[in-house]
Amino acid sequence: MTVRVRFAPSPTGYLHVGNARAALYNFLYARGRDGVFILRGDDTDRARSNDEFRRDILDGLGWLGLDWDEGIEHGGPHEPYYQSRRFDRYREVAAALAAAGSAYHCFATEEQLEAFRAEARAAGRTPAYDGRFRVSDDEARRRLDAGEAAPIRFAVPRPAATTFRDLVREEVTFDHDQVDDFVILRSDGSPTYHLASAVDDVDFEISHVVRGEDLLSSTPKHILIAAAMGAGAPTYAHLPLLMGPDGRKLSKRHGDTSLRAYRLGGYLPEAVVNYLALLGWSPGDDVTIVSMDEMISGFDLADVNKNPAVFDVEKLEWMNGVYIRSLDDDEFVRRARPVVEAHVGRPLTGEEAARLDMMAPHLKERTRLLAEVPGQVGFLLGDVDHDERSWNSVMTKPEAGVAVAAANRVLEGLESWDVDAIEAALRSMLEAEGLSARKGLQPVRVAVTGSSVSPPLFESLEALGREVSLARLAVALDRLDD
RNA sequence: GCCCCCAUCGUCCAGCGGUCUAGGACUCCGCCCUUUCAAGGCGGCAACAGGGAUUCGAAUUCCCUUGGGGGCACCA
Secondary structure, three states, X not given: OXXXXXXXXXXXXXXXXXXXXXXXXXXXXXXXXXXXEEEOEXXXXXXXXXXXXXXXXXXHHHHHOOOXXXXXXXXXXXOOOEHHHOHHHHHHXXXXXXXXXXXXXXXXXXXXXXXXXXXXXXXXXXXXXXXXXXXXXXXXXXXXXXXXXXXXXXXXXXXXXXXXXXXXOEEEEEEHHHOXXXXXXOOOOOEOHHHHHHHHHHHOOOOXXXXXXXXXXXXXXXXXXXXXXXXXXXEEEEEOOEEOOOOOEOOHHHOOOXXXXXXXXXXXXXXXXXXXXXXXXXXXXXXXXXXXHHHHHHOOHHHOOOOOEEXXXXXXXXXXXXXXXXXXXXXXXXXXXXXXXXXXXXXXXXXHHHHHHHHHHHHHOOOOOHHHHHHHHHHHOOOOOOOHHHHHHHHOOHHHHHHHHHHHHHHHOOOOOOHHHHHHHHHHHHHHHOOOHHHHHHHHHHHHHOOOOOOOXXXXXXHHOHHXXXXXXXXXXXXXHO
């Protein structure tokens, strides 16, 4: 049997990192087994779904590199892949189930249902509606013909139970007195999630349903529907949920939960994929950095952890730094330059771009997020602003003036402006003035970069060029005189 | 309240009856390197939730307790 998995997000919000991980696991499972990865739009909730969210999901998956074989925007044998366009099919199934006796029109009032649930709860039972207010088929027919609107509920067999084998949770059983006669078609003729999802899984020939644990207790409903349709249910795998640092379900109050926040925040998709993959799964050894290919060949749903994982941004950031450092210089620039340009609000000049190129190896070494780059390269663009804290802590020292003046003198006389020459000149300056590297070079750093914290000084001077460098030393000297 | 699931360092994982005085990674703390900041190297702090049972032997199996998570809609 060929593996056919689906990622079926509801476009009722930005793509959540937890859903992104579910998408990744689906993808890995399919790719490692010669399977088909399908993207479906579970947008039965038309009021809350919108195109901005649909776009965000597509953008997010594309960014992560999780390309799908079939579904939204790619087409396939089961088009359309948006549930909002398959309502007729769901109505057809609902009608067929009703005709076959697997479902029925429900005329219970809201009050009756509420009273029943309150009573059940008070009696220590799960408040699952058991169909006790179901009317005879004749009466139902009559009331329907009279124009009364009624939802269709699934007639859950009872007493009975549903047992299924979950790839990550092993065998799970739900007694049917925990499962209510759930609505499959609302009185307005729209399908509920359970109906649409189960029908699509059958129609699209889904072999494995890989989704969040929040759907675990709804699984009997889906299995029941599939069976009533005369089909076999897919194999299920319920993934543990993602938690915030406080152990509560990951939500906005923990910071960014949308993938887009990371996409826009200077993270590399490779790092995010790697990090997400390891939240609930590991290749087995003590490895942390894993390539997509390694994940694909090593991933198995049976190896997924059962317990919820805390999303730790600190580790993601560290990992992002690892991936940034592993980029080659050109690639680093290719990704960082747009971030810098967006920050300054204009394209870089040729000269500035050249400086960025030259500094790339030193920049990527100290970058965890691309968003940090603009701050690191500010001194390479336009004029320097002296950071006041840096100035006060470094330039007020007695040796500062001496060092800057001496550096200015020695650099002025340099024949060729390259790192080696610059370093040699400054080192001899230090010796001549009897200054330690720390004491003698920090003032120069502040003068040239505006800050006591910057990329390596010699390289920075080289990238900046002779004229700009000397001009900055002169400016600092002036300010020192005041 | 009822049902389901889960339980190893603060966090993410390894461990799947003996090789565990429990390993790796993040974080944190030292030291080294060093022109700042990083990166890197070395070292350190830190866990099998508790109690029974099975077994010659349990982090690994079973039961109970406790704790955490999820679900219980004409939401998805």
